[in-house]
Each structure stands twice: as C-alpha cells, then as structure tokens.
Amino acid sequence: MSDPLYRRGVGRPTAVLLEPASDPARIDHVWGTLDLGDGRNLRAVINTMSLRNQAAGFDDRVHLGIVRSTFDQLPPTGIFPAEGLDYDAIAAQTNVFFETFARPELETLFCDKLRLADCVEAWGDLFDRTGPGIHQIHSRRASCAVAEDIRGRDGAFKCYDQRTKTAELYLVKFCGQ
Secondary structure (H helix, E strand, C coil): CCCCCEEEEEEEEEEEEECCCCCHHHCCEEEEEEECCCCCEEEEEEECCCHHHHHCCCCCCEEEEEEEEECCCCCCCEEEECCCECHHHHHHHCCCCEEEECHHHHHHHHHHHHHHCCEEEEEEEEEECCCEEEECCCCCCCCCCCCCCCCCECCEEEEEECCCCEEEEEEEECCCC
16 A cells, blocks of 8 residues: 555554543544554554534444454554555455444444454554554545545454454444445
C-alpha cells in the first residue's frame, strides 16, 4: 500500500477504556492498548458511533459485521505496512451480515471482546500523539455525512482467542456505507 499512514498493528491487549471526554455525549470511541512486545504500546481507537452523522442529522449508529475464522498461529506483534483492506472484497468472499448497534451496546461489546482477546490486530491510519496509535478503524467509503470515498483502505480489527484457535474480524460501517 502506498499510503504512509495506513498500517496494521498487532499486539496483546493490556488495557481497555472508553475515550475520556468532559461531555459524555461526545464519547464515540473505545480505546484498546496493545503491547507490541518491544516495550511500546499501540492505542487502537475504535468508533462506537458517528459524531459527524449525528451533527448532520443522520443516524449515528454503527453497522457491525463479524467474520469468524480459525488460525494456527497468532500473527507477529508490531506495526507493519498494510495491504489494502476492502469490505466489498471481504463481503464477496464471506457471508457477512451487518447489524446496527447503538453506542452503549457497542461500548460493552468492544470492551468485552478486547479484554478477552489474547491478541488484537487492527488496520487503519497511524498517528502519534503521546505514543503510536491507529484510528480510522472503520469503512472509509463515502457515508451520509462524509463525501470522501476512499477505496481499498478500510480499517478493521480482529480479536484472537488462543485457547479455541478462533478469531473474529470486526467490520465497522456508518450510515450510507
């Protein structure tokens, strides 16, 4: 992928919390801290609603698709250049169904899944404020409130369960995607 910000981060989850905000109505992310295994942590910033859709008068809820799979080995930890991820290509190869969730339901679901995972893999745009993080962990296609249509650079996250050798890939969409 030619975009210098688009990355894949992999690590062991060590902390999960709701994004801190002085106004509770503005909380729209779950933050997962991933241990990269080299002394660094990565913050995965996962949307639980769309403030942009809400501000424009559209449905602010998230449409979530889950793709289940099995694996033999956990992926190596670290931050890596990412190959393009495209929800349309995933949907063409799997039977993914998107269900609509309000923010409180997703906060609980995402927090529980991240806490229980042995490893988390996240695709999105890299940022660095007080340490590395990945955001834009959602579809990048045009939506009800966002006209920009980015193809082949969708964000997602995947939780691995070492005991059962199963994984769940979480695909996050917004109104109009």
